[in-house]
Amino acid sequence: xxxxxxxxxxxxxxxxxxxxxxxxxxxxxxxxxxxxxxxxxxxxxxxxxxxxxxxxxxxxxxxxxxxxxxxxxxxxxxxxxxxxxxxxxxxxxxxxxxxxxxxxxxxxxxxxxxxxxxxxxxxxxxxxxxxxxxxxxxxxxxxxxxxxxxxxxxxxxxxxxxxxxxxxxxxxxxxxxxxxxxxxxxxxxxxxxxxxxxxxxxxxxxxxxxxxxxxxxxxxxxxxxxxxxxxxxxxxxxxxxxxxxxxxxxxxxxxxxxxxxxxxxxxxxxxx
Numbered sequence: 001x002x003x004x005x006x007x008x009x010x011x012x013x014x015x016x017x018x019x020x021x022x023x024x025x026x027x028x029x030x031x032x033x034x035x036x037x038x039x040x041x042x043x044x045x046x047x048x049x050x051x052x053x054x055x056x057x058x059x060x061x062x063x064x065x066x067x068x069x070x071x072x073x074x075x076x077x078x079x080x081x082x083x084x085x086x087x088x089x090x091x092x093x094x095x096x097x098x099x100x101x102x103x104x105x106x107x108x109x110x111x112x113x114x115x116x117x118x119x120x121x122x123x124x125x126x127x128x129x130x131x132x133x134x135x136x137x138x139x140x141x142x143x144x145x146x147x148x149x150x151x152x153x154x155x156x157x158x159x160x161x162x163x164x165x166x167x168x169x170x171x172x173x174x175x176x177x178x179x180x181x182x183x184x185x186x187x188x189x190x191x192x193x194x195x196x197x198x199x200x201x202x203x204x205x206x207x208x209x210x211x212x213x214x215x216x217x218x219x220x221x222x223x224x225x226x227x228x229x230x231x232x233x234x235x236x237x238x239x240x241x242x243x244x245x246x247x248x249x250x251x252x253x254x255x256x257x258x259x260x261x262x263x264x265x266x267x268x269x270x271x272x
Contacts, residue, residue, distance in 0.1 A: 024082050026050045027121075032113035040097060045106055047114070048089040050076050051121040059127035059161070059262060059271075060118060062088045062111060064136030069103055069175040070094050072135070079255040085262070086123040088114050090132075092139075100176040100192055104149050107139040112153035127271050129162045129262055133251050135175075137168020138194065141226075144205065145197035160203040162265040166254050167209050167219050170194045170226040174217075185217070195226055200234030204268075206261045207240045208254045214247035237268075 026048060033045040052058055061080065065072045074091035081087065092106035111130065118125045130140040143149055144163040150156065174184045176192040189195050207227055212220035220242060227240045241257060243250045 022055055022082070022084070023053045024050060025053055026076070026081075032110045040093060041106075044091050044093045045109070046074065046091045047110060048074055048076055049114075049121050050081050050085075050087045050089075051123065052084075052086070053122075055122070057118075057122050057124035058084055058086050059129060059266065060086045060088065060114060060123040060125070061129045061131060061262065062090055062114060062140075064090050064092070064107060064130070064132030064139045066132070066134030066136050067094070069100060069135045069138075069173060070096075077251065077255055079252075080259075083259060086118070086121050090136075095175050095179065100173060100179060104139060104142050104146075104192075105152070107143055108149040108153050108155075111143060111150060112155050115155060127161050127266060128159065129164060129265075130160060131164045131166065131258055132168070133166040134168065134248065135173070137165025138170075138173050139168075140165045141168050141170065141194035141205070142192075142197075144203050145194050145199065146191075158201060158203060161269065161271065162204045162206065162262065163202075164206045164208065164258050164261055166251055166258075167215065167248055168194070168207075168223070169219070170222040172196075195222075195229060198226070198229045198233050198235075200230075200236075202230070202235055204237035204265050205230060205235070206238070206265075208250065208257065209240070209242055210246045210248055210250040211244045212242060214245075216248045219248065237265075 028048045030047040033041045065075050074089040076087050076089040090110045092103050115125050132140050140163050147157040172188040172190050172193040207223040209220045209223050230238045243253050
């Protein structure tokens, strides 16, 4: 599906004013690391949670920010607020102070923490979605495909309802390659690549990218290859959406589609 601009416009209109009868609040800087964590972990490993103050439990969406695994800050995109969701903006450590594998472990700890404390924020642990842009999309894919990270936190990656990354790397992340002395333009697939962990029983994966002619460093092609290999492996619920006319900065047009895909996946899995 390449022509989705009209879809974006229609969804934007539809979601304006959505769920206005529910009151929401945001609690910031919630630590998700244990006592005894380093000062740097305590500084970086925090969450912001946007949640309804009344009513039934809502689906949970974790959002991992971008920044090349070397910078950025936790965020909750404004468009995702007050949309019948519990939305979590996740902070994590950065390279080179932390290794990429440790950053993925941060993402796993954050996910597990949210699930364990979901009731406090009216979150429904049977409906867990993970998304994020660029580096955040990479983290989402690594959590879903390499089950060991979440398993170490006592959680089965297969219980995730859907993974919807925005322009995430699917080969070994360039920051992980830099750790190993590999150049940014030298493609590599190893244990720090989502592609390395392709499996047929992974949760549903909806890949979003910018225009193949405008994206950075072949990002569309990476995602297209992941989609193909997932399908070859027997994975049944995957999709690739390309936002024509947008480059790597395709978050804004992608957010309405993210909400649409959350709704679709819940309907397919008969989750109300």
